[in-house]
Amino acid sequence: MIDLSYKSNQPIYEQIIEQMKLHVMKGHLQPGDAIPSVRKLALELGITPGTVSKAYQELERQQIIETIRGKGTFIADKIQIKPDEGKLEERKKRLQTEIMELRMMGYDKNRIVELVKEIYEEMIEC
Amino acid sequence: MIDLSYKSNQPIYEQIIEQMKLHVMKGHLQPGDAIPSVRKLALELGITPGTVSKAYQELERQQIIETIRGKGTFIADKIQIKPDEGKLEERKKRLQTEIMELRMMGYDKNRIVELVKEIYEEMIEC
Amino acid sequence: MIDLSYKSNQPIYEQIIEQMKLHVMKGHLQPGDAIPSVRKLALELGITPGTVSKAYQELERQQIIETIRGKGTFIADKIQIKPDEGKLEERKKRLQTEIMELRMMGYDKNRIVELVKEIYEEMIEC
Amino acid sequence: MIDLSYKSNQPIYEQIIEQMKLHVMKGHLQPGDAIPSVRKLALELGITPGTVSKAYQELERQQIIETIRGKGTFIADKIQIKPDEGKLEERKKRLQTEIMELRMMGYDKNRIVELVKEIYEEMIEC
DNA sequence: GTGGTCTAGACCACG
DNA sequence: GTGGTCTAGACCACT
Numbered sequence: 377m378i379d380l381s382y383k384s385n386q387p388i389y390e391q392i393i394e395q396m397k398l399h400v401m402k403g404h405l406q407p408g409d410a411i412p413s414v415r416k417l418a419l420e421l422g423i424t425p426g427t428v429s430k431a432y433q434e435l436e437r438q439q440i441i442e443t444i445r446g447k448g449t450f451i452a453d454k455i456q457i458k459p460d461e462g463k464l465e466e467r468k469k470r471l472q473t474e475i476m477e478l479r480m481m482g483y484d485k486n487r488i489v490e491l492v493k494e495i496y497e498e499m500i501e502c
Numbered sequence: 503m504i505d506l507s508y509k510s511n512q513p514i515y516e517q518i519i520e521q522m523k524l525h526v527m528k529g530h531l532q533p534g535d536a537i538p539s540v541r542k543l544a545l546e547l548g549i550t551p552g553t554v555s556k557a558y559q560e561l562e563r564q565q566i567i568e569t570i571r572g573k574g575t576f577i578a579d580k581i582q583i584k585p586d587e588g589k590l591e592e593r594k595k596r597l598q599t600e601i602m603e604l605r606m607m608g609y610d611k612n613r614i615v616e617l618v619k620e621i622y623e624e625m626i627e628c
Numbered sequence: 629m630i631d632l633s634y635k636s637n638q639p640i641y642e643q644i645i646e647q648m649k650l651h652v653m654k655g656h657l658q659p660g661d662a663i664p665s666v667r668k669l670a671l672e673l674g675i676t677p678g679t680v681s682k683a684y685q686e687l688e689r690q691q692i693i694e695t696i697r698g699k700g701t702f703i704a705d706k707i708q709i710k711p712d713e714g715k716l717e718e719r720k721k722r723l724q725t726e727i728m729e730l731r732m733m734g735y736d737k738n739r740i741v742e743l744v745k746e747i748y749e750e751m752i753e754c
Numbered sequence: 755m756i757d758l759s760y761k762s763n764q765p766i767y768e769q770i771i772e773q774m775k776l777h778v779m780k781g782h783l784q785p786g787d788a789i790p791s792v793r794k795l796a797l798e799l800g801i802t803p804g805t806v807s808k809a810y811q812e813l814e815r816q817q818i819i820e821t822i823r824g825k826g827t828f829i830a831d832k833i834q835i836k837p838d839e840g841k842l843e844e845r846k847k848r849l850q851t852e853i854m855e856l857r858m859m860g861y862d863k864n865r866i867v868e869l870v871k872e873i874y875e876e877m878i879e880c
Numbered sequence: 881g882t883g884g885t886c887t888a889g890a891c892c893a894c895g
Numbered sequence: 896g897t898g899g900t901c902t903a904g905a906c907c908a909c910t
Binding site: 646649650653707709710711712715716718719720722723724725726727728729730731732733734737740741743744745747748751 | 763772775776779833835836841842845846848849850851852853854855856857858859860863866867869870871873874877
């Protein structure tokens, strides 16, 4: 369910967050679906529960998941769409960085746009 | 020349690296141009010379700049284009994350593609 | 594990890099092996953690070691072999210098070749 | 006569020293031959006289050249051969480093030995 | 515990 | 003047 890269620059807990979000976006996880408990997922991934917990807390803060005491953790009914201008600017800046780096690697405008379309399609069709 | 965000999660030295690269890409800095000395830029930005030095050393490793002992630091003659498969995969993954997050914020395919095009144009036309 | 020469012109962090590489090449350090933590090695060598850190970061760039966040640093699974024409020319030039200097000290062709063979054998047999 | 690389890691004055020694070794410069004055060489190379002076001083210390006041600078009559155990150890260590790096780049014993022979031949036959 | 970043300040080699 | 190295010490994020 979650595929971790330990030597990646990206923190483990962030990898969990992102992959959970991707699963939701792709429809693998539907509103109301149960997700593994902190301990179970930690055991499965071979990491400490604290790391999973940190990821779940952030997912809950973003209202992607909901914890119901004594029952477990579930995908939220309505996934929020929040404009949040501040974050948007950050996103754009990061996007700019990625585009710049691709350009440095020899990608021209068309190849970058094609790549973006590809990634988008792949994200929703799975 | 360089505009730092101290509250950003991104390290200062990385911000310097990226903005230098952007300046090169936009043509503000041409091959052979001198860039500010470590001490001068450090003073200007209100940071330690060590931090600027770290950025410059990484830029030199990427062959964006060249340092001439006792003279100063200059934009490299030929900016390298290196495929580097490993890094490319990382870039694509990060791009996927950004696209996913934008989608979560309500951006559809067209708006994302338009945004990417916009960012690209802005990058080369300045 | 590491043997520093403080009076050498060679920076401490470079000495660490080279000796680590030698340990890997000789097989003293195998892929997956943990190497001492930054602080521990710094304490052991009587130097600042920053200096050890600099060495480790360069070793990671060269893909000799891998750092796992919050866990420690380990010998990389697959030691890369990278041609890198630019660096190769530099190496050859340095080799030329060393050969010239040995010749100036009275070494003839045979003695130099024997010396090179000796050093090579010593490097892999330990 | 001297071919400098300004962006090299190696100091300018060391490049001058080494290339002078190579010229002597190859026979381009014979004992008694005059070499350019400090000012003339500095002008020719486009560097400050201080840098050339530093190189000449070191060459004189190594008894490769001799300065005769009012007449100029000349290649020494007898090029010294000094064992100098301390330096020899340093040379061997540097040679070891170069061999290790070549090995890391995929060179095996034979290729390294062949390379050394090549460099040696090239050095004396020119 | 781990490594990563940054500061403040020092010393050095180079040109 | 330039960049490079090192120290001593602080703070942070991650596991």
